[in-house]
Amino acid sequence: xxxxxxxxxxxxxxxxxxxxxxxxxxxxxxxxxxxxxxxxxxxxxxxxxxxxxxxxxxxxxxxxxxxxxxxxxxxxxxxxxxxxxxxxxxxxxxxxxxxxxxxxxxxxxxxx
Amino acid sequence: xxxxxxxxxxxxxxxxxxxxxxxxxxxxxxxxxxxxxxxxxxxxxxxxxxxxxxxxxxxxxxxxxxxxxxxxxxxxxxxxxxxxxxxxxxxxxxxxxxxxxxxxxxxxxxxxxxxxxxxx
Numbered sequence: 001x002x003x004x005x006x007x008x009x010x011x012x013x014x015x016x017x018x019x020x021x022x023x024x025x026x027x028x029x030x031x032x033x034x035x036x037x038x039x040x041x042x043x044x045x046x047x048x049x050x051x052x053x054x055x056x057x058x059x060x061x062x063x064x065x066x067x068x069x070x071x072x073x074x075x076x077x078x079x080x081x082x083x084x085x086x087x088x089x090x091x092x093x094x095x096x097x098x099x100x101x102x103x104x105x106x107x108x109x110x111x112x
Numbered sequence: 113x114x115x116x117x118x119x120x121x122x123x124x125x126x127x128x129x130x131x132x133x134x135x136x137x138x139x140x141x142x143x144x145x146x147x148x149x150x151x152x153x154x155x156x157x158x159x160x161x162x163x164x165x166x167x168x169x170x171x172x173x174x175x176x177x178x179x180x181x182x183x184x185x186x187x188x189x190x191x192x193x194x195x196x197x198x199x200x201x202x203x204x205x206x207x208x209x210x211x212x213x214x215x216x217x218x219x220x221x222x223x224x225x226x227x228x229x230x231x232x
Binding site: 088 | 147149156157158159162171173204206211215216217218219220221222223224225
């Protein structure tokens with residue numbers, strides 16, 4: 001199975017933009033969809049981005065997802081940061097050869 | 113709206129068994145594969161198992177293979193039978209919906225979770 005590497009933590013100020021990366025260790029990042037999940041403290045995860053760059057209804061357009069084949073990575077970008085965006089963010093993809101669902105280790109976003 | 117409600121968590125001794133349930137509502141159950149995902153205290157998300165929309169196939173993480181069994185029935189429920197439980201199985205267990213029939217790893221909805229504590 002491949003792995004998905006995320007930074008352990010990121011921080012940014014309110015109103016600013018932050019980007020969280022997710023790098024696939026082997027195989028192409030474009031082979032399988034990438035999803036992003038938000039988990040606020042004490043809550044269950046929610047899906048913010050699915051199929052690389054799609055938002056579920058109700059997810060603000062401040063959240064966007066992208067894929068970069070040159071760096072074999074996916075990114076979650078959050079603009080206009082608010083304190084409500086403070087959460088853990090997980091990227092996730094699928095290893096169809098196993099088949100296994102693969103999660104990144106998670107990134108703690110602090111907005112201060 | 114889509115709702116996934118887990119139950120069955122509790123305290124169990126090492127080597128014991130537990131069956132988790134998840135009841136789904138707000139969507140056509142038979143059109144979606146379903147997953148179990150867990151989260152140990154203070155740790156990240158770990159995929160456990162998935163079952164196809166019609167129950168014909170299921171797949172497991174290495175940590176679950178041979179000990180856990182995922183199943184589903186016509187009452188809009190999925191189950192996770194957990195045997196030979198270990199201390200490191202202690203976690204919140206989430207039921208999660210795949211976006212469609214096929215397994216593409218696209219989870220679009222999550223339950224609130226049920227906690228399993230393996231403790232002697």
